[in-house]
Amino acid sequence: MSDDAAHISRPIRPVKAATNSAEWRRYKDHLRAWKNARLEKQLDNIQAEELSEQQPSTSSITTSQTIKGRSYTLSIALPASILRNAQSNELRTYLAGQIGRAACVFNIDEIIIFNDDDQDETSQEIDHNPFSASEQLIRLLEYLECPQYLRKQFFPRQKLLEYAGLLNPLDAPHHVRTNEYWFYREGVTLPLRPAYITLFCR
Known part of the structure; x- marks a missing residue:
């Protein structure tokens, strides 16, 4: 966006009684330029917001990959x-x-x-x-x-x-219900018969 378009002020509508077509044409051209400048400014703001949102997300992904839990016991x-x-x-x-x-x-x-x-x-x-x-x-x-x-x-x-x-x-978190699926579930091995064991885990 050019600096000239950024500083365009809102045009003043001419008096209805004025019949000069050149004045109305100048007003419409000025109004069109002002609307375009306002639209470009809004688009620039949207792009800046998108860039600012993308940068923290990438950094949060990298930090979440490096964090492996607490380094202390409470x-x-x-x-x-x-x-x-x-x-x-x-x-x-x-x-x-x-x-x-x-x-x-x-x-x-x-x-x-x-x-x-x-x-x-x-x-x-x-x-x-x-x-x-x-x-x-x-x-x-x-x-x-x-x-x-x-x-x-x-x-x-x-x-x-x-x-x-x-x-x-x-x-x-380790109290997993019967209808819940997780990466692991606690269980206990029980002797079923001699030389056999069974895993009890619901």
Whole structure:
């Protein structure tokens, strides 16, 4: 676009009473040139926007190819006594489920459970249960992390998981549903017969 066309001002329409055809012709020529200049300016703006959109996309493609995930591990440490604030096994199970869901939402890689009690680990203070708070919290979090279709194989019926049915599913990326397809799916190999194995994976 030429510099002359870029600085063309909008023409002033002549008075209707004027009958001079040359004046009207000049007005129409000026109006046509002004419209062409405005159209060229709009096209230049569109081309500039397209170029600016293409450049970040190519750079984002190259950066996405080089990024391979986080170079660090995000861990949190929780005291085992956090379950002692709950009054019943149902509430303790629900509390452990909320901890697991929060850790999943914030992309926590590792949960460290430490025993901060001065009491003996085998004490039966929690509803006279013969297991410790740290053991219960660890088992509940392990149960939550396991995909639903593998829990029967890894976790038999036990007192620690008495109210595991109250736990809400994490819906984590590795918890693939039966109607979902992904590059891989977690499974477990089970002995079927001597010298034979079977792969259990839904």
